Amino acid sequence: MMSIPTPHKPWAMTPRELLYPTLLILASALATFFIVANTGFAGKLAYAAVFFTLSSLSLFFLKLRTVGQQAAIDSLASSFMLTAALLVFLPVASILFSTLQKGLPGLHPSLFTETMFSASYLDPVENGGLLHAIVGTLYLILLTVIISVPTGILTALYLTEIKGPGSRFIQFTVQAMSGVPSVVAGLFIFASIIIATPIKASGITGAFALSILMVPTVTRTAQEVLLLIPNDLREAGLAMGATQWKTVSTIVLPAARNGLLTATILGIARIAGETAPLIFTIGGSDKLNLNPFVDYQGALPFYVWKGLLLGTPESIQRAWTGILVLLVLVLGLFTIARVFGSRKVGK
């Protein structure tokens, strides 16, 4: 009777092989501590730099002695890659931490029920609230979605379903549109609508400016989703005698529903925190305005912006709290998008 050999990984490191690198890294940590304590170096930067140099160099010489030059260079490269990935992760952790740390002290219940109409940014943070800003941001999101989602999805349909003669060109313009700086979008709406037509700065003009930024995001995500829909579905529809319109509206779009929802949510996350276009287009009111078509409108990013510009401790505190609320909104949308996006297309 033959015995089945247990699977094993001959390339995996044995405990003995693992021992030396671990010891070396521990030793470099200790050495770092002594070097920083006893020489002119100081601060977190010195710890990081000395530790990185010592540990990667010691691993380099270990490999050089035990394996060879190529392996030593390989280990050095690995250290660099790992450090780079860590360096990319650090700012995100720092941003989340400092937003929580500095934003939480300014939270109070009336924040969500009051406006800044009868309060000044320089008042103690308990006065006033950001209801007007939350309402304004929700209006802006709603109007922008109404404008950009149909536009974005129809553009994506042209690129994936019709594949007309202009596909390459339209792809190119969508790409270029996604590079339009947000400040230019705001200036454009100011120059073309606010000073040229009777429509004055209000929620809707803000939504126009934000749409310029949202359409490319929606188009590109929707396009990727539509490309994932198997061609069999389209061909089946056409083979049953359906017109292209019927095929698209009853087969392709429903199959892509979740993906299109993701595209919408990613688009919202892209524009919810935009500040620059709003500076030129919404006027920035401090009182609650329930009509987005008339009169100045407030918005969360604008509230943060105002707080930051005034520069007193109270207004800065307001800015941090405002950005915390905005961040929670964006993160919530982002999480929903990932949950929907990770579901399988066509289910």
Add this chain to the structure above:
Amino acid sequence: MSATITPREITTNPRRSDKVFRSVVSIVGLFAFAVLLLIGTFLALRGFEIFKIEGFKFLTTSDWNVVTDESGNQTYTFGIAAMLIGTVLIAITSLTIGVPLSVMTALYLNFYAPVRIKKFLTAVIDLMAAFPSILYGLWGYFVVMPMVIYWAKLLHKYFGWIPVFDVQQPFYERSPFLAGIVLAIMIIPIVTSVSREIFSQAPLDRIQAAYALGATRWAVIKNVVLPFGSSGVVGGAMLGLGRAFGETVAVYSILNIVFKVNWEILFGMGGNVASMIVLKWGEASPIETKALLAAGFVLFVLTLIVNFLADFIVNRAVKSGRA
């Protein structure tokens, strides 16, 4: 009575519903183009007066003054040279820091990271792209600046003999260097994702052949992946450059904007076209508003050119990968 049955005409012409569908979709498809065209036209139109008065001086001088004398006459000069130079200086600083980090992170994600870390780090990088730019501004001013001032002093102390790291007066607050570091973090998501896309298309047979010949991971990356992906990385860097040119609020929060050309990146004085527009917007007179719209036009054209180039390079790199 015999019913005459006329058979349905068989044709390849689209039905009416299809005609409507196709024309609606085609018209909406031109939306992006129409918007680009309108942006260019309107900004150029409103700024035309300034271009006519100032001519090329608008791009080559650095004075921005509006003076009203007692009789109400206005004299003005507008020039954005310092702003343009500042924009490029900050963008180059951010690329110098951000692109190597992004490329190494992309390599780490594609060739080194275990599955779990890969998923986590990808989510983290997507998250970075979703952070509002004003958050980067606040964070940059209150959290990063104290650290960067210390780094700037070190850089000045040990590398002051290099002209760009020289500083005449010890004033390190709100420097282009700080703006460059914060922008570097802001462009990491886009550069990383483009680089990953390109690296993941590196021909698998060549990678496996290299491994089979006994190459180490680094040797594979150096000899197969990087030569294949280098043009894509350049394209990704260009996209990042476009972002860096157009970033407004974050740079405004952390940069000390002065209308004077400054090449010393550690010195707390710089320029940036986008932020300058916001800075001057608040109290702008009608003629100044026109000058700001003209500056917006210059910025628009600049980013358009950079993005077109980036798009061209990336598309070519992606195509060569699929061939």
